[in-house]
Amino acid sequence: RKEVEQDPGPFNVPEGATVAFNCTYSNSASQSFFWYRQDCRKEPKLLMSVYSSGNEDGRFTAQLNRASQYISLLIRDSKLSDSATYLCVVNRVGTASKLTFGTGTRLQVTL
């Protein structure tokens, strides 16, 4: 079983739609969680951290469910510029330095 699992998609949504991605992780002792964004043929960039209480950044909302070991990302009012691959990231237990990346969920927002 992979440490971090994501639906690869693609998710094709019209502009203005709300879309949600989920991610599951296998190690219940994982401590830190993130969403990174990767544009086509570009490097990954941190989108937002995920806190137990949930957190929001503009149109983006991230939530963590420790009991079920999943993380979600909700994007409201999708823009064309949101088209990218969204990587779910978990830190490895024992060291905060080692991040484990999911293989990503691809989002395509269309007119």
Next chain:
Amino acid sequence: DAGVIQSPRHEVTEMGQEVTLRCKPISGHDYLFWYRQTMMRGLELLIYFNNNVPIDDSGMPEDRFSAKMPNASFSTLKIQPSEPRDSAVYFCASSLPDSTDTQYFGPGTRLTVL
């Protein structure tokens, strides 16, 4: 400020050749990470350094891969001899010591081994 710098951006080589990838981290970042990304396996951590010292190289696939960090502003990842299955995008990333969860990635080196 300049971000993480990697060179070359693209490398095409033949099986058996030596390949050297280069990285310059963001100034002041004490941590440097080397990753490999493929469609099948996603982004995998190969090795990381703290203050120029290799901390964990458990992700290095085999002895053909080696990495060095001779000073705080330069690191290399070497593959010798290269094989077609090494074809991937290799990313270098760096981070501050108190914020290693936030890693800043370079643009990557797209390696093709024929």
